[in-house]
Amino acid sequence: MQNNNAFSYHKNVLWIPVVSVMAIWLIYWIEIRFGYNFNKYGILPRDFKGLRGIFFSPFIHSNVSHLSNNSVPLFVLLASLFYFYRQIAHKVLIYGIVLSGFFCWCIARDSYHIGASGTIYLLFSFIFFSGIIRKHYRLIAMSLIVIFLYGSMIWFILPTEDSVSWEGHLSGFSIGLLFSFLYRHQGIVKEQYQFSTSEFDSFFDENGNFSPPKLEEESYEDPE
Numbered sequence: 001m002q003n004n005n006a007f008s009y010h011k012n013v014l015w016i017p018v019v020s021v022m023a024i025w026l027i028y029w030i031e032i033r034f035g036y037n038f039n040k041y042g043i044l045p046r047d048f049k050g051l052r053g054i055f056f057s058p059f060i061h062s063n064v065s066h067l068s069n070n071s072v073p074l075f076v077l078l079a080s081l082f083y084f085y086r087q088i089a090h091k092v093l094i095y096g097i098v099l100s101g102f103f104c105w106c107i108a109r110d111s112y113h114i115g116a117s118g119t120i121y122l123l124f125s126f127i128f129f130s131g132i133i134r135k136h137y138r139l140i141a142m143s144l145i146v147i148f149l150y151g152s153m154i155w156f157i158l159p160t161e162d163s164v165s166w167e168g169h170l171s172g173f174s175i176g177l178l179f180s181f182l183y184r185h186q187g188i189v190k191e192q193y194q195f196s197t198s199e200f201d202s203f204f205d206e207n208g209n210f211s212p213p214k215l216e217e218e219s220y221e222d223p224e
C-alpha cells in the first residue's frame with residue numbers, strides 16, 4: 001500500500017508561497033517608494049531584450065488591484081503544489097515559468113506583459129488536470145476545489161479585454177496541461193493496494209469459488 005506520508009507537511013508548503021507573495025509586494029513597494037517603473041522589464045514579444053521578462057515579469061504588477069488579485073490565488077496554488085506534488089514541485093514551477101514565458105514571448109501582442117497571472121494559470125492547469133489524470137481521490141478532490149475557487153479564470157485565456165494579457169494566461173494554462181501529462185508518472189500516483197490473506201481465504205479457490213476443505217475421517221476402534 002502506498003505510503004500516505006507523501007502528503008505530509010513540508011516546510012516548502014508554507015515558506016515558498018509566503019516568500020513569493022512577499023517578494024511581489026516588496027518589488028511593488030520599491031517602485032512606489034522610489035519612483036521606479038519596472039514595466040519595461042516585462043515580456044516584450046519577439047524582441048531579444050524582451051526575453052528577460054520571462055524571469056522578471058512574474059514579480060512586476062501595474063497597480064495595487066492587479067497585485068491583490070494575484071496574491072491570494074498565487075499563495076493557495078503554490079501551497080497546493082508543494083503539498084500534493086512535493087517531489088516534482090520545483091520542476092513544475094521553474095520549468096513552467098520559463099516555458100510559459102517563452103511561449104508568451106512568441107505569440108503575444110507587441111506590448112509589455114507583466115504579472116504573476118501566467119504562473120497562476122500554470123499552477124491552476126497543472127493541479128486540475130494532474131489530479132484527474134492520476135485518478136487519486138485526494139488529488140481529484142483538490143482539483144474540484146481548485147475549479148470551484150478559480151474556475152471562472154478559464155474565460156481570461158480568451159481575448160476578452162485589451163488591457164489583460166490573455167496570451168500570458170493561455171501560455172501558462174497550456175504549459176500546465178502539458179506538464180500534467182509529462183509528469184503523470186512522477187510524484188504522487190494512484191494508490192495501489194495490497195491485501196493480506198487470512199485463514200478464511202483458504203475456503204475459496206483461485207477463481208473465487210467457495211471450496212471448503214475436506215474433513216479427514218477419524219478411525220474408531222471398538223474398545224472390546
